Amino acid sequence: MKAAIVVFPGTNRERDMAIALRSVTGQAPAMVWHRDAALPAGLDLVVLPGGFSYGDYLRCGAMAAHAPIMTAIREFAQKGGHILGVCNGFQILTEAQLLPGALLRNASLRFLSQDCFLRVERNDTPFTRHWAKGDVYRTPMAHGDGNYIAEAETIRMLEDTGRVAFRYVAENGRMDAGDPQLNPNGSMNAIAGVFSENLRICGMMPHPEDLVDPLMGGEDGKPLFTGLVEALVG
């Protein structure tokens, strides 16, 4: 799988993402600079990693969505390319309107760095094929603005068309969007990640890339990456 990681000024989880990708592909991903005009040729996957692009000034992801490289990323998306956006990457994808909705300040108004449990809502996508539908996996989250919101109509559309990728739940899979223990940042419908209409773009707030090694506490996040490799190389 040929992957590229896009680096904006203030991106800070590009190394984590590179380690995760390297662990499943055996090769280092290309690092793409925000001012580049083009993506490397022949890419299978573009990743927008976590961090604080442009310091999160103005709004999280707002300035990055207008960076020079985003033109190439839009073209890549239009041609059906696969894109994963994690944390700030998810925020950038919503600001760039490649994914619907927006990420508000956490309901607690505090940064949240803790493990959470995510329920896999469908497993017929390149991002989720190595899980079963309804599987629950643990992953670290670390963000101040992860409270997913969209207009009621958009939420209904996402739900009706199966575009919710992951939800915050209890370890046993129970969801309660009103319980801050289970839905820590207050997201609507406890949504932790969504897909694009063609299921080739996935944005999510938590960090599966930080849980791909037993030494760091587990490999719970690894199926996302092994699944991508299988889907995109196969």
Next chain:
Amino acid sequence: MSAKAQRPVDEALAREFGLTAEEYGKVLAIMGRTPSFTELGIFSVMWSEHCSYKSSRAYLKTLPTTAPWVIHGPGENAGVVDIGQGLAAIFKMESHNHPSFIEPYQGAATGVGGILRDVFTMGARPVANLNALRFGDPDNAQTRRIVDGVVRGVGGYGNCVGVPTVGGEINFHPAYDGNPLVNAMTVGVARQDRIFLSAAAGIGNPVIYVGSKTGRDGIHGATMSSSEFDEDALAKRPTVQVGDPFVEKLLIEACLELMATDAIVAIQDMGAAGLTSSAVEMAGKGGVGIDLDLDNVPQRERGMSAYEMMLSESQERMLIVLRPDRTEQARAIFDKWELDFAVIGHLTDTGNIVIRHKGAVEADIPLAPLADQAPVYHRPTAPAQPPLPMEPVIDPVGTEQALMRLIGCPDLASRAWVYNQYDSTVGGQTVRRPGAADAAIVKVEDTELGLALTTDCTPRYCRANAKLGGAQAVAEAWRNITATGARPLAVTDNLNFGSPEKPEVMGQFVDAIAGMGEACRALDFPVVSGNVSLYNETRMPDGTSQSILPTPAIGGLGVLDDVRLAVGLEMPDGCDIMLLGETKGQLGQSIWLREILGSQDGEPPTLDLAAERRNGDFVRELIGQRTIIACHDVADGGVLVAVAEMVMAGQAGCVLDSPQSGMRPEAFWFGEDQSRYIVAVRDGTALAAMAERAGVPCRRLGRSGGQGLTLPNGSTISKERLVAVHSEFFPRLMDR
């Protein structure tokens, strides 16, 4: 303020700038004339307590600073130790106490930013942050505001720069009501052959300014940090700097990119006293002169005077001496990161610092006497008031209730509310997150090495007996590193005390250093970097001032050759739970005595450094052999609190035996005897035999398993109840 509006320089102005009459006399003698306004400003900040260490320097020299694995000790921006495989760990801890009382968010944030720069300026990529925080009485109206701001500030900065915050400590005590302590520590990793120092060299070489623009913020911050607060402390807000972690992140990446070339001759961050101290120290250390033209300094505001630019403490700035032919190569890197880059001067052979602004020479000071004739004080000391002897105690509440009160009290309650606001996983190398082990464990990327990191100090012991307290802080750091299986290498110290002009405070300072030195020597655990923060006083309504508890915070660093061997608190089922180290049942200065009987009496527990070393070496060896599966040192709250923490950290419960110790239950369970570890092993009998051969006291406490903590009387406290009580304090204080 234009130069014309500046007041004439005289002794009265010098006093306002924080210089004594005698110090001003020295300035006149060095200059051979009346100094200019800017020159006086430079002298006053360079000779401030904060920059000159004038009250502490004579004593700091007594600390051990060398070992075969020490590459650079004190004197550089941070300490450097060999961790193997050609790599070095670079680390330091520094205080930002005064700004954090005035403006907690920015005070704490810029504290983190400053210590990060001290580390990456030496060529290291920062891999971990820790912080040692001391706050006032939770019931004091100011405390909540300060805790909130400091925690947000630490997180706001550290999270954005993408360096994981992995550990630290927090205490509450009324002595910190008007003077919280914010001690931030950064650890970085560099190749040993790519370590950058600050001594300037090469006459004619260009002096480069990079990073943020200079504004009027933080002018005279170093002087503020060298004086007591008065009732107008909050009016000093303009002297607090404002941080921009986004620029810091760019600066880290740009500097590391430049450091991968051979363009740099010397580099230093602009910290306290900004451009003044970086220019003076770099040129001074290199034995050269330096000529700066302030017209070229990137400025955020209009009409700044030379004085203002030289004393500004605007954040996220670095000073670099480059090889002459590498200016354009360096400029391209900083252009890429969209950071200011300006040639603001060059090195000279005059031995003077010369400051030009708008065609005029604003300052011309000989560097050697500025450094060599900086004041050094041997201030008078007096013995501190010893604690009252401890009255014979009777336990009024019983073991179970005492345990529940202790695990819920401010000093022992869960810190999850705090560390869950700090990104502890960014970087993908965090092997043990906060609370999971006695020291945080961070893997060194692309190697099998692990760093074990901790901060420690028990201020109430230090107040009762500063020498013992200083030694105990070092021993506890060593112990916490040992309890993970790591080999302790070195410490950074952050010495927070009250006014050195109070003889009893100066006495505490001198004693604490003596104790630290003794422990460092006994444990081969040298001091490689550090920081002194004096004048930590709160002005009381009656005009007196109250000193903080003496708080020599120790930041310890150890290494694991194989990070996979690290152990934490979590016990598997079916282990023998054993106590290593001697239990005498000392309750003086214990948390139990304070929380249950409201007494702060008695001598702190004794510390036998030979036993410390023997017990620790034994534990470390057995962790390395995988005989010890889980380990926790016994600290605040004693044995029962430590066992409860192990139960809360994992899935397994614990069933305790009756100790048969011959001492009262509260003394056995809550005494704070030092140099002890609780370990989980498969075969307790075998461990006891090994311990006996090694001369390490060993006794069985019980067995892991079950669903909670079962006390010797058969009563079981569920894990859920332990966790609930342990977790109550912070949310109750902060989210009300």
